[in-house]
Amino acid sequence: VENVRLLDRLSSRKSALGTLYLTATHVIFVENDSETHKETWILHSQISSIEKQATTATGCPLLIRCKNFQVIQLVIPQERDCHDVYISLIRLARPVKYEELYCFSFNPKLDKEEREQGWKLVDLNKEYNRMGIPNNYWQISDVNRDYGVCDSYPTEVYVPKSATAHIIVGSSKFRSRRRFPALSYYCKDNNASICRSSQPLSGFSARCLEDEQMLQAIRKANPGSDFIYVVDTRPKLNAMANRAAGKGYENEDNYSNIKFQFIGIENIHVMRNSLQKMLEVCELKSPSMSDFLWGLENSGWLKHIKAIMDAGIFIAKAVAEEGVSVLVHCSDGWDRTAQVCSVASLLLDPHYRTMKGFMVLIEKDWVSFGHKFNHRYGNLDGDPKEISPVIDQFIECVWQLMEQFPCAFEFNERFLIHIQHHIYSCQFGNFLCNSQKERRELRVQERTYSLWAHLWKNRADYLNPLYRAEQSQTQGTLHPQMASCNFLYKFWSGMYNRFEKGLHPRQSVTDYLMAVKEESQQLEEELEVLGERLANLQKSQLNDSKVKSKQQDRSKQLGLSTSNNSLANTPQEYSNDLKSFPSRSPSQGDEEDSALILTQDNLKSSDPDLSANSDQESGVEDLSCRSPSGGGCLPSEDSGKDSDEAVFLAV
């Protein structure tokens, strides 16, 4: 469709004219501007809603909201075209078969071996070995080898040694969806562990001997402590309501030596509505400070984030400080339980704060334990009531921690944002389906690629320059003592207003420092080369032998001037009054700055952000081109597009 206008949300003055293409996998908008031909690519799987708005004199507006929080507003001149695009997108954005998803057509031009290597990057057995398991207390159980006991659990489950198959099976029958207590994290320093399960089917009075034995076994696996905590992450009222349906929570009288604790985290429906409300606030056009803060409060989002953090902190404290094991569950034990276990692990173990460790953590607590990615993130068309930003909240918790502990994480904010992006993108197979069982049946590992390998290959982009493995923050447990303070929880504009570059700091400290570090590394190398040359020269002079001086000088590109750090940005609309001032057109005087913008846009990098629309580029982007690794040589997104272009031509 030609002559489509792409509107800028921040400024009604700016809009770009271009052509809209629909392909099998992407919506592509190419600007007419002959110099840049700036492209905006949107994966169909990222589209969360499409809204056709009332036709105006200029055309028919189409609003596309994406799951990665991008909002695109298009104006299509012909009502008919608009309707066609709308109908097509509605169908394209809601695939009904896994095979329709992008990961099955995505080809990053890797051979089979590389693909297999990619899938091996994260190995959970190795991870449990790292924790020190199997050992005297814990062992791997094959009770679920054919998913016979629990179809949403992995085949390999770690359980206390004293828990026999009989106990496990018995316990599983007393738990929702047969999700029996299994090990999530083990602290080898004091034998305390974090286990996870679903709620017991206790109703008002039911008991299960095997389940009680199972909890006993967990306690016995930690000889240093004479009780375990059972943490129910639901609000008490919800848990009590469940009793009427024959579910519920553990009765302290029936289980010996447990301390039962409610930590009220709301359910997926509350969270979905909360996010919805917060996004409405983010979408407000020029909101006042009060509108924004009031809306943020009203959404309750930060309150929910804090509740998850509080639960994680409680568990981490029990394990690290009290040396007490914890069993965590919610209802089904695949949403809140996953959030809380992974937050606690992250606080407890510095390994999970490294890049690889974080991949392992998501693989362990989310992917392997059957977090329902397909349902929660709406990869296939399904029940909208199943959709909820569960892992988004976990990712935000990590960001909140990064803000409080700037040196504790090996990775940076971009790493988190890209993970969130790919959870919805379906470009990689990692997060397909609802369980390990489904993924195996679909032969995901043979037919798709792993995100972790992709991120690992581009790890230079995701490093936190301030990370110091040996620094105090990275040693052992993080103690967010101040976690009880509300003011530490902040709105994450880098995520929820991700595509509105104008709102973000215009210069990125992270990128700047990374560039400096990279330069330092090059300087070190040069220092070595120069030192050698000097030594050679001195030797040759001492020997009084005539050495031809080498004419070719090493290219002196190293004195990287940071003047390319210069900013090009345009003022926002600070006043509506200015528009009516007749003498000048608003874009005049922009030339010198916009020249800078153009040069930056031509530079591609592996950052998917860059393929998105934004006209308020600034230091953030030019810095990424300062780093050699961002120089467009990476096959990541770009190659993804290449293969797409082929698809497009075929269409």
Place this chain on the structure above:
Amino acid sequence: MEFAELIKTPRADNVVLHRPFYLAVEGTLCLTGHHLIFSSRRQDNAEELWLLHSNIDSIEKRFVGSLGTIVIKCKDLRIIQLDIPGMEECLNIASSIEALSTLDSVTLMYPFFYRPMFEIVEDGWRSFLPDQEFELLTSVTDEWRLSCINKEFSICPSYPPVVIVPKSIDDEALRKVALFRHGSRFPVLSYYHKKNGMVMMRSSQPLTGTNGRRCKEDEKLINATLRPGKRGYIIDTRSLNVAQQARAKGGGFEQEAHYPQWRRIHKCIERFNILQESLIKLVEACNDQSHNMDRWLSKLEASNWLTHIKEILTAACLAAQCIDREGASVLVHGTEGTDSTLQVTSLAQIILDPRCRTIRGFESLVVREWLQAGHPFQQRCAQSAYSNSKQKWEAPVFLLFLDCVWQILRQFPCSFEFNEQFLIMLFEHAYASQFGTFLGNNENERSKLKLPQKTMSLWSWVNRSEELSKFQNPLFEANSLVIWPSVAPQSLQLWEGVFLRWNRPSKFLDEAQEEMINIIKYNKELQAKVNALRRQLAEMETDDRMQENL
């Protein structure tokens, strides 16, 4: 008056000091004329706390049996608690502190007694003289002149002795204009934008009154700043409504009919007690840790602090936009032209002028646009967030300005030569200081108090390399462009460095800061080494070649 009269108990032992995030320490409390000193001589934990009495905003006392407790709330927002054994001692100490922290006379303040322990390299009182500023201006334009019309502060008591005005306007005309402007604050040059020759002027409101009085000289004066055929903007920092109401009290705004070449824009920046209330509410919210998440956000919202930040920044951005993008000259004023006007003109300069983003340039900006421009520091900064006095003229105008600068700094972390600490330091010294810089309400009062002769300038202390190093931003890369900050609510944040400074552990943030400095330092060292080696190599190679040629 002798301070000794006020100090009934100069010393108390076995006092316990409580601060958030520190273990309580026992030690000795001493009171001197200007300081409260707490020292603990414990082997493992020797430390001293010196607190200026003038930093104390309020003091509360309570008793449990014979153990007295005083809670001291400071203007820098810190709160400390002292447990003092003995009811009488405690009462004496509390009343002494109360008296000493509320001295009436300026000349009893610490700056008049302070003797510097450092060598004075440069007298800060002479660091930023108007003549120097004017010299810089004459190198780019000759359309302006330095007028000494206010030499004896006879025309305008709140203006400095010399001001910059259009060359074509003589002193006689200025005298008439002064009569037409509130407090005689006639339009003067605030900033000259070298890039396109546009200017920003500031003044107070015109005294049009209800019958629409006009002043031809005033019109001529501000028109003199316009290029032929061009128009300009008048940014009135008050809402139209407020400006209209001001007419009843003799004030008002420029009528279109009399100023046809100017377009007026009204912005709404609050003043006085509204700002003070806002500060009090904000600090209250920051100190109250009992409430839940929702209450925190609504209290933050209810304080309106960030709303004020947004309004001020928006007005400043607008002024900058008119000058840089619209190529128009600008006149800024509110009512008196001593508060919101200065916020707007100084912030606009930070946006437009890279010089103002250097340490020295920023100091010069504070001197020009705040001290010399007659912002009444003594009135505005007499009390801070904990005071109960609620005087009408107390207002955190300067703190709001610093907060706005911090917001821009946060958005452009590599474009400023100074760091957050520098801004916090200025905040502290504006409220309580050993230096005379922020004493008095204007140059007139400062000269009467003979501050340059009798006190030390803050700049004499800051501009020594030992101090400067603390305030330098390791990420600074000179950026000659105009920087346009975002004023969207998502982009504005609470200034934690000031408002949560005493309520959160800073260890991890400090470590990050340290790491940042180390990364940059290491890079610079390497660069120096590589350069030295290159030079050495080049020399040797030329030697080599010469020998070869021989």
